Amino acid sequence: MPKGAGKQIAQNKKARHDYSIEDTMEAGIVLKGTEIKAIRGGRVNLKDSFARIRNGEVFLHNMHISPYEQGNIHNHDPLRTRKLLLHKRQINRLIGETKETGYALVPLKLYLKDGFAKVLLGLGKGKKKYDKREDLKRKEANRSIQRELAHRQKGM
Template sequence: MAREQGRKLIAQNRKARHDYHIEDTFEAGMVLQGTEVKALRAGRANLVDGFVDIERDEVWLHAVHIPEYAQGTWTNHAARRKRKLLLHRAEIEKIAQKTAQKGYTIIPLSLYFSDGRAKVEIALAKGKKSYDKRHSIAERQADREKQQALGRQLKGMDRV
């Protein structure tokens, strides 16, 4: 059987980029049980409430929902159990130093298979205030209007 190549996206936390300023991102491996891998290969996961915590120099992923595997038996996993993340020691120390500062948190951005191995992209982030969110929405809208105007101009529709 041929090995998987490339990156296959399973789940993405789109709301994270709206609610947080992303400072830095890291790719981490995950320690999973067999039925969790099968559920992920079926493309089922939810990162919305997920967060990452550091306990005794180990990084843990909490509250990520990987539903039970449908064909699993008594060996099935708990859907919202905490899962250990695999990172280099230097990365763990860097993350721990930043989260010790006020306002920083670690959130999962996406869950995917990279060359057949389950990976999670985590981000060191700082929460946005409501006025920051409004500002980013206004910026996005202005960019969209600018692109539309440019498109109309290139098509010759703006000539009077």
């Protein structure tokens, strides 16, 4: 999380598995009424969400915010498209980088910072199946090395 970030609400664990993240940036979200209360309650899912740039603005699609229990008629559609707040130069940079094939904007984390909901957006390139297998092998090798080191230190 960026420096000074507050309480983490949700994380997209599959994002780093499916994409090799090359750059990250923080963005605010435009929310309506009861959505922030549902977010504070931790009722958010980033699993299949993604961001798109349209007409010089960035929008977050498929982020599921469950309806707030006490919201009754004031609740909103859980999967509605939400606008992300970024500076114009950040958006222009993202437009240039996403024009390259294979790059996607993926939300990595959702957290509260100074009372505002923020999204950590990652600019990533989709991994191929063999890249994912390579990463899993590397992780398993590192894990076994750490286990062996811990076992040797215990023996001393």
